[in-house]
Structures are given as C-alpha cells and as structure tokens.
Amino acid sequence: MIAELGAFALILALALSVVQAGLSGAGRWRRSAILAGAGEGAALAAFLGVAVAFAALMHAFVVSDFSVSNVAANSHTEKPLLYRVAGTWGSHEGSMLLWCLALTGFGASVAGLGRGLPKGLKALAVMTQGLLGVVFLAYTVFASNPFTRLAAPPVEGRSLNPLLQDPALAVHPPFLYAGYVGLSVVFSFAVAALIEGRVDAAWARWVRPWALAAWALLTVGITLGSFWAYYELGWGGWWFWDPVENASFMPWLISAALLHSAIVTEKRGALSGWTVFLALAAFTFSMLGAFLVRSGVLTSVHAFAVDPTRGVLLLIILGATAGAGFALFAWRAPSLAQGGLFAPISRESSLVLNNILLAAATMTVLLGTLYPLMREAATGEAISVGPPYFNLTFVPFMGALMLLLPTGPLLAWKRADAKGVVQRLVFAAAIAIGVGLLALALIHPRQALGSAGLAMGAWLILGALAELAERTRAFRASGAETWRRLTGLPRGAWGMTLAHLGLGVFVLGACFETGWKVEAAETLPVGGQLDVGAYHLTLDKVEGVDGPNYDAERASLTATRGPNEVCRPQPERRFYPAGGQTTSEVSICTVGLSHLYVVLGERRGGAGDPVWLIRAYWNPLALLIFLGPVIMALGGVLSLSDRRLRLGVGRRRAESPA
Amino acid sequence: MRKLLAIVGALMCIAAASDPSERLADAGQEARARAIFREVRCLVCQNESIDDSQAELAGDLRKLVRDEIKAGRTDGQVKAYLVSRYGEFVLLKPAFSWGNAALWGAPAVVVLLGLGLWAANLRRRTPEGELSADEAERLARLAKDDAG
CATH class of the missing domain: 1.10.8.640 (Cytochrome C biogenesis protein)
Incomplete structure (x- = not known):
C-alpha cells in the first residue's frame, strides 16, 4: 500500500513539474505575478511529492518489503538498519529517485529563497528547473520506476553488494547527487539570463551561492568516495583515474572554474559570456557523469548499477537538455554586454588563466575518459587510457595553475603592480623552495618529483597565509590593528583563504604519500613477522568471527616501532553468504597524520600449519589527502555564510520591524 | 547478477x-x-x-x-x-601516435585557444585610463596653455 502511495506521489510530482514549467513560463510572458506565484507553489508541491515517494521507498527498504522488486534485488533482512536505509539509493532506480529529490528540492529552494530576484528572471529559472524536473521524473516513472511490484515476492532479498555496505559509502551518494544536481540551478539561471538577454553583476551574484554550494557538496562527495576506495578496495590507492571518478571530477573542475569566472563577472561585469557558458557546461558534465556511471558504456571498478538500454535514454536526455542550453547560448550570447577592460597583469587576467588551465585540465579528463570509446567507434581499434596518461597531462596543467594561484588574490583589479606582488610573495617562495630542497636532502629515498610536490604544497599554504597577512597588514601595522582587521575580514575572504590552504594541504599529503609510501607483503604463520618502513608487525592470531550478515576471519597483529607498541591492527576477510562474495576489511592505524594500513589476504598452505598473506603499507601523511578537501569544502561553506551572498537577506531585513 | x-x-x-x-x-x-x-x-x-x-x-x-x-x-x-x-x-x-594525436594534443589546443581569446580581449580597445598618443599631446598642450 505504501509503495503504491509512493508510485502515485511520483506521478503526481511529474504532473506538478509540468504545471510548474507551464505556469512559470506563462507568468513570465504575461507578466503575471499570480501565474508566476502559482508556478512557485507547484515547484514546492513537486518537491513534496518526490519527498513522499522517497520516504515510501525508504520505508519499503526499512521494513524489507520484498514484494517491491527493487527492494528484493537490493536488500536483505539481516542487513543492518543503516544499510537498509542507504539501500534506498543503492540501486539504479533508487539513485534516480534521489536525483529527482535533489532536483525538485533545488527547484523549490529557488522558488522559496529567491525573494530578491527580479520577477522575470526568477520565473524563467523556476520554469527551467520545472522542465528539467519533467525530463528526469518522466525517465524515473516510465523507465526506471522503483516501485514496481513482484507478483511472487521472494522470502529473502538478494542484498546490497557488501562492498557498498559501508558508512562512508552510505552517505557518499547523497552528497555527490546534491552537488551534481545543485549545478542544475546554475544551469537554470543561465538559461533564464540568456532568455532575458541580461548577464550582469547582479546575475553573477545570484548564481555564485548556488555554484559554491554545489561545489562544496561535490568536494565532500568525491572525498568520501575516494576515502571509501582507499580503505575498502584494499590496495592503499585513493584515486585511480577511473571513469566513474572522472565523471564526478569533471563537474567539480568546471564548477571550480565557474566560481572564479563568476567573481570577474560580479566585480567587473567582464567575462559574462564565458561565465554563462561554464554555467551550462557544469550541469552538462553532471548529466554526463550520471550517464557514464549509469549506462555502463565504460568499464569501471565503481559501476554497480548498470543497464545499457536505459543508457540510451539517458544519452538522449543529456543531448536534448545540453543541446537546448547551448543552442540558446549560441543564439543569445553575441548580444551580451562585453564589460570592463583589464590589463595583462591584473586580477581579471589571473582568473582568466585559472579558467584556461582548469578548462584544459577538464579536457584531459574528458578525453582520457571518452577517447577509448571514440577511437574504437571510429577505427575499431581498442586502446586504454590509464593513470600514466593523466600523470603526463592533467598534472602539469594543475601544476601550472598551482604555481600561479598565490599571485591571483594579491593582484589588483584592472591593472596590477607585478613588482609589488613579487615582493609580497618572496618569503613564501623562498620558504617553499627551502622545504623542497630540505626534502630532497633529508628524506630517504631521494625523490625529486616528490620533493617538488612538497615545495608546491608549501607554496600554496604559505601563499594563502601571505595573502591573509597582506589583508591584515600583519608585521607592518600594530598588533592591535592587525587583530582588528583580522576579525573584521568578511567570511568570503576567509572562505577563499581556507579553500586555497586546503588545496595546499591536499597537495602536501598527496605528494608525500605517493612519493614515500612503503609496501610490504609476506605469507605469515601465526607468530610470523613483517617489516614495513620503520614498523614491525607480528601476527598474533587468526580467529573466526560471526558478523550480522557475514562470516569473517580476523587477524590480530601487533605493530611496534623500536621497543614501543604502536597499535594492534585487526584486519578481516569477510564472506557474505547472501551474495556469495568475499571482501577484505582493512585495518588502518593512524600515527600522527600517517597511516599504517594492514590487509589480511587469503589463507595458504595445505596440510601443514596454515599461513596467511599479510599485506602492509606505510602511507605517510595520508590523512592530509582527505583533510585538505575537507578544509576546501569548509572554505566553501564559510564563504556561503557570508552575508553578501545570502539570497534575499537584505529584503528580509527591510521587511522585519526593527 | x-x-x-x-x-x-x-x-x-x-x-x-x-x-x-x-x-x-x-x-x-x-x-x-x-x-x-x-x-x-x-x-x-x-x-x-x-x-x-x-x-x-x-x-x-x-x-x-x-x-x-x-x-x-x-x-x-x-x-x-x-x-x-x-x-x-x-x-x-596510449602510444604517441597519429591515431592518438587528438588525445595528446587537444588539451594543449584548449590552452592555446584560451590564450588567444585572452590576448584578443586584452587588445580589444585601449584600456580605459590609458591615453592615446593624440590625447597625451592634447593634454600636454592644455597644461602648457594653463601654465602660460
């Protein structure tokens, strides 16, 4: 009964989205506040409809209603509650429903929060959001309905893939999808502005918070996914340049570019055409990501819910939506105002370079992901594009970007004084080079590339701090004056400093881990010993363990460094009878910012004493790899809380009695 | 499955x-x-x-x-x-071959294209605030008139 309610609510939401698009459009062209208001009401109602449908599906998962085929295929009564809840978005159908929930949720937010927006622009944005809702809800209802019933319900479900039964992965899709779909708002604003024929500073200011929110959510989502891969896939890597990772990385790169170009449009009225182009491209890459992940055209270690026939439908949606957006762009963009002029050395130019390099980096990711498909379609020859390609193309572009990054915020608008910037950064540069040289001289084994990476990380962090010192006149004015300036800085400024600092922290961690990780593997009997870096591991015992929905073998080891015990890792090897799968549960000891990473492999040795394959990694500063992006996302959130960016805040102030 | x-x-x-x-x-x-x-x-x-x-x-x-x-x-x-x-x-x-020219070359093309557009944008007009030779001459003449 509840499942039928969900199915009904979903169809209702589809109808309401049609109404939303129709009424908002009519409201814009007839200049009728009543029609536009009704369209906004429909947007809120459509969101409620999808929310009811989502709750109904979640209910079916929680109570294990196996008469719903999606639940039967993806859940199991023995599964812990968290993973039954997470099962709601663990399948293709469920994840499309999550996508629709986010899409209508953002549509309702634009309708509800955008009080300060011009009426025409807002109605058009709500209309576009409604049209997107129609497309994706229709796809969900007709091609991917999660509420289909089974005539003969099974007694037990087939369970969720055990690899996905993990806390980080349970919350990874909601963040990622909210980020993907958050970019739909940016897309809708771009379409609305193109129809209105006006892209100005005010428009950029309205778009920025949405782009910022989507970017921060994507950052968190990608980091969670990467962290999951790090400890769940069990070989100590955290980024594989896998198509599915690339699919989420491209919208991130483009939204990062958008955030920066929107600043130029907001402050100087320049680059408006390019900013609109990026706004359209960002959601296009989101849809491309959904298509790549869901269609199975690319082989990937992460593709779990794959169906080629639906892929064609998703491709049509992608082509039609993006095609319409870019056609509108081609038609209207030439009439956009050109905006302020700037000199070769200026804040504007630095942001243009940022955008060129981010666009090129996105291009490498896009080509690396799709080129094998294109070449095979064109010539029939199969080739592979793997990590070595990205290391040779993506990394240099990002290196150039990071080299330039600290100069950007120190440059003045319109025309800057290059000498002044060099003077302000000379200390940061000197220390960064010093860090690199020290690393080269002191850290064994000697790694030129790794040392250069450390210098780069230090340069980014020190550059962010130098910019902060400049803003607060630290070391030049009195301490009290600096403190006054420091506390008076707008949150947006802090947000930028944190985001840039976080990137530096990430680079530091990534380069240290990549350059100096140590790997060791040995088959050990109980009592056997293994050295990894400075650490010494002893296998104390291996025992059987009964989990809620799995049986496991658990190894207990003692890790020592010199005479001191460091920790007692307990890696497991789990067998899930429901799906007949085996997974390994990595044990990670955090030592400072570094990880001692221990994996239990298979049992070997026939008749005699059994031995186990134990694999251990010393991943120095690995924690920074995940901490850096978290700092970046925090920077985004802080920036989002800046009063200047809050939607309609001035309006509300004016309305409320003092 | x-x-x-x-x-x-x-x-x-x-x-x-x-x-x-x-x-x-x-x-x-x-x-x-x-x-x-x-x-x-x-x-x-x-x-x-x-x-x-x-x-x-x-x-x-x-x-x-x-x-x-x-x-x-x-x-x-x-x-x-x-x-x-x-x-x-x-x-x-992938090998550095003609078949893969687009793969290896396209990102560089993006950069060149971007730099080209940037340069074109910079040369669009004389940046505001900067005087053309003609204007500078007129200004100098006015200043001289004022002084004289």
Missing part, C-alpha cells in the same frame, strides 16, 4: 603484484617489473593494472613480464612484446 559478481570478483583482486611467491630475487629487476605492471592493463578486469589485479590472467601477465625481464630484455622490448601479443589495448599509457 552474474555481471555484478564478475565485477566484485575483479574487485577482490587486490594488489596482487606484491605477492611474495611471485617476486623476482633481484630487487632492481623486481622494481623494474613493478614499474611496468603499473602501465599494463589487466585485460579481463574492470580498468585495473596488472599490478593491482589478482585475476588469473593478470598473474600470467606478471609472470610473463618477470620472465622477460629476467631474460635481460629492456622495458621497451617487454612492452613491445606485450603489444604484439595483445594489441595496444594492453597499455594503460
């Missing part, structure tokens, strides 16, 4: 290359072998290198590479041998 199992099966193939039973005695040769493994695709896996994969075929390929290295072949010879047996698909780093 069978596909899912295949994927999971491939996933469970974890960092097999470090397996002590496969290792070469000579540490230098072993390091060279590992470097090659990272650039060779496990042909039956979901986008993994043979360094990571525990699939049977990946194990065979590792043995092949290790045997070739032990027999004194250079890295280039080993890779060429793999390509002759399995095609270009086996290399995770």
Whole structure:
C-alpha cells in the first residue's frame, strides 16, 4: 500500500513539474505575478511529492518489503538498519529517485529563497528547473520506476553488494547527487539570463551561492568516495583515474572554474559570456557523469548499477537538455554586454588563466575518459587510457595553475603592480623552495618529483597565509590593528583563504604519500613477522568471527616501532553468504597524520600449519589527502555564510520591524 | 547478477603484484617489473593494472613480464612484446601516435585557444585610463596653455 502511495506521489510530482514549467513560463510572458506565484507553489508541491515517494521507498527498504522488486534485488533482512536505509539509493532506480529529490528540492529552494530576484528572471529559472524536473521524473516513472511490484515476492532479498555496505559509502551518494544536481540551478539561471538577454553583476551574484554550494557538496562527495576506495578496495590507492571518478571530477573542475569566472563577472561585469557558458557546461558534465556511471558504456571498478538500454535514454536526455542550453547560448550570447577592460597583469587576467588551465585540465579528463570509446567507434581499434596518461597531462596543467594561484588574490583589479606582488610573495617562495630542497636532502629515498610536490604544497599554504597577512597588514601595522582587521575580514575572504590552504594541504599529503609510501607483503604463520618502513608487525592470531550478515576471519597483529607498541591492527576477510562474495576489511592505524594500513589476504598452505598473506603499507601523511578537501569544502561553506551572498537577506531585513 | 559478481570478483583482486611467491630475487629487476605492471592493463578486469589485479590472467601477465625481464630484455622490448601479443589495448599509457594525436594534443589546443581569446580581449580597445598618443599631446598642450 505504501509503495503504491509512493508510485502515485511520483506521478503526481511529474504532473506538478509540468504545471510548474507551464505556469512559470506563462507568468513570465504575461507578466503575471499570480501565474508566476502559482508556478512557485507547484515547484514546492513537486518537491513534496518526490519527498513522499522517497520516504515510501525508504520505508519499503526499512521494513524489507520484498514484494517491491527493487527492494528484493537490493536488500536483505539481516542487513543492518543503516544499510537498509542507504539501500534506498543503492540501486539504479533508487539513485534516480534521489536525483529527482535533489532536483525538485533545488527547484523549490529557488522558488522559496529567491525573494530578491527580479520577477522575470526568477520565473524563467523556476520554469527551467520545472522542465528539467519533467525530463528526469518522466525517465524515473516510465523507465526506471522503483516501485514496481513482484507478483511472487521472494522470502529473502538478494542484498546490497557488501562492498557498498559501508558508512562512508552510505552517505557518499547523497552528497555527490546534491552537488551534481545543485549545478542544475546554475544551469537554470543561465538559461533564464540568456532568455532575458541580461548577464550582469547582479546575475553573477545570484548564481555564485548556488555554484559554491554545489561545489562544496561535490568536494565532500568525491572525498568520501575516494576515502571509501582507499580503505575498502584494499590496495592503499585513493584515486585511480577511473571513469566513474572522472565523471564526478569533471563537474567539480568546471564548477571550480565557474566560481572564479563568476567573481570577474560580479566585480567587473567582464567575462559574462564565458561565465554563462561554464554555467551550462557544469550541469552538462553532471548529466554526463550520471550517464557514464549509469549506462555502463565504460568499464569501471565503481559501476554497480548498470543497464545499457536505459543508457540510451539517458544519452538522449543529456543531448536534448545540453543541446537546448547551448543552442540558446549560441543564439543569445553575441548580444551580451562585453564589460570592463583589464590589463595583462591584473586580477581579471589571473582568473582568466585559472579558467584556461582548469578548462584544459577538464579536457584531459574528458578525453582520457571518452577517447577509448571514440577511437574504437571510429577505427575499431581498442586502446586504454590509464593513470600514466593523466600523470603526463592533467598534472602539469594543475601544476601550472598551482604555481600561479598565490599571485591571483594579491593582484589588483584592472591593472596590477607585478613588482609589488613579487615582493609580497618572496618569503613564501623562498620558504617553499627551502622545504623542497630540505626534502630532497633529508628524506630517504631521494625523490625529486616528490620533493617538488612538497615545495608546491608549501607554496600554496604559505601563499594563502601571505595573502591573509597582506589583508591584515600583519608585521607592518600594530598588533592591535592587525587583530582588528583580522576579525573584521568578511567570511568570503576567509572562505577563499581556507579553500586555497586546503588545496595546499591536499597537495602536501598527496605528494608525500605517493612519493614515500612503503609496501610490504609476506605469507605469515601465526607468530610470523613483517617489516614495513620503520614498523614491525607480528601476527598474533587468526580467529573466526560471526558478523550480522557475514562470516569473517580476523587477524590480530601487533605493530611496534623500536621497543614501543604502536597499535594492534585487526584486519578481516569477510564472506557474505547472501551474495556469495568475499571482501577484505582493512585495518588502518593512524600515527600522527600517517597511516599504517594492514590487509589480511587469503589463507595458504595445505596440510601443514596454515599461513596467511599479510599485506602492509606505510602511507605517510595520508590523512592530509582527505583533510585538505575537507578544509576546501569548509572554505566553501564559510564563504556561503557570508552575508553578501545570502539570497534575499537584505529584503528580509527591510521587511522585519526593527 | 552474474555481471555484478564478475565485477566484485575483479574487485577482490587486490594488489596482487606484491605477492611474495611471485617476486623476482633481484630487487632492481623486481622494481623494474613493478614499474611496468603499473602501465599494463589487466585485460579481463574492470580498468585495473596488472599490478593491482589478482585475476588469473593478470598473474600470467606478471609472470610473463618477470620472465622477460629476467631474460635481460629492456622495458621497451617487454612492452613491445606485450603489444604484439595483445594489441595496444594492453597499455594503460596510449602510444604517441597519429591515431592518438587528438588525445595528446587537444588539451594543449584548449590552452592555446584560451590564450588567444585572452590576448584578443586584452587588445580589444585601449584600456580605459590609458591615453592615446593624440590625447597625451592634447593634454600636454592644455597644461602648457594653463601654465602660460
């Protein structure tokens, strides 16, 4: 009964989205506040409809209603509650429903929060959001309905893939999808502005918070996914340049570019055409990501819910939506105002370079992901594009970007004084080079590339701090004056400093881990010993363990460094009878910012004493790899809380009695 | 479902290359072998290198590479041998060839295009605030008139 309610609510939401698009459009062209208001009401109602449908599906998962085929295929009564809840978005159908929930949720937010927006622009944005809702809800209802019933319900479900039964992965899709779909708002604003024929500073200011929110959510989502891969896939890597990772990385790169170009449009009225182009491209890459992940055209270690026939439908949606957006762009963009002029050395130019390099980096990711498909379609020859390609193309572009990054915020608008910037950064540069040289001289084994990476990380962090010192006149004015300036800085400024600092922290961690990780593997009997870096591991015992929905073998080891015990890792090897799968549960000891990473492999040795394959990694500063992006996302959130960016805040102030 | 199992099966193939039973005695040769493994695709896996994969075929390929290295072949010879047996698909780093010109060249084209547009934008008009030669001359004349 509840499942039928969900199915009904979903169809209702589809109808309401049609109404939303129709009424908002009519409201814009007839200049009728009543029609536009009704369209906004429909947007809120459509969101409620999808929310009811989502709750109904979640209910079916929680109570294990196996008469719903999606639940039967993806859940199991023995599964812990968290993973039954997470099962709601663990399948293709469920994840499309999550996508629709986010899409209508953002549509309702634009309708509800955008009080300060011009009426025409807002109605058009709500209309576009409604049209997107129609497309994706229709796809969900007709091609991917999660509420289909089974005539003969099974007694037990087939369970969720055990690899996905993990806390980080349970919350990874909601963040990622909210980020993907958050970019739909940016897309809708771009379409609305193109129809209105006006892209100005005010428009950029309205778009920025949405782009910022989507970017921060994507950052968190990608980091969670990467962290999951790090400890769940069990070989100590955290980024594989896998198509599915690339699919989420491209919208991130483009939204990062958008955030920066929107600043130029907001402050100087320049680059408006390019900013609109990026706004359209960002959601296009989101849809491309959904298509790549869901269609199975690319082989990937992460593709779990794959169906080629639906892929064609998703491709049509992608082509039609993006095609319409870019056609509108081609038609209207030439009439956009050109905006302020700037000199070769200026804040504007630095942001243009940022955008060129981010666009090129996105291009490498896009080509690396799709080129094998294109070449095979064109010539029939199969080739592979793997990590070595990205290391040779993506990394240099990002290196150039990071080299330039600290100069950007120190440059003045319109025309800057290059000498002044060099003077302000000379200390940061000197220390960064010093860090690199020290690393080269002191850290064994000697790694030129790794040392250069450390210098780069230090340069980014020190550059962010130098910019902060400049803003607060630290070391030049009195301490009290600096403190006054420091506390008076707008949150947006802090947000930028944190985001840039976080990137530096990430680079530091990534380069240290990549350059100096140590790997060791040995088959050990109980009592056997293994050295990894400075650490010494002893296998104390291996025992059987009964989990809620799995049986496991658990190894207990003692890790020592010199005479001191460091920790007692307990890696497991789990067998899930429901799906007949085996997974390994990595044990990670955090030592400072570094990880001692221990994996239990298979049992070997026939008749005699059994031995186990134990694999251990010393991943120095690995924690920074995940901490850096978290700092970046925090920077985004802080920036989002800046009063200047809050939607309609001035309006509300004016309305409320003092 | 069978596909899912295949994927999971491939996933469970974890960092097999470090397996002590496969290792070469000579540490230098072993390091060279590992470097090659990272650039060779496990042909039956979901986008993994043979360094990571525990699939049977990946194990065979590792043995092949290790045997070739032990027999004194250079890295280039080993890779060429793999390509002759399995095609270009086996290399995770695509060859620098005309067929791959778009792959290697397009990002650079994006940068050049971007730089070109930037330069065009810079030259669009004389930046405001900067005087043309004619204006400067007129200003100088006015200043002289004022002084005089």
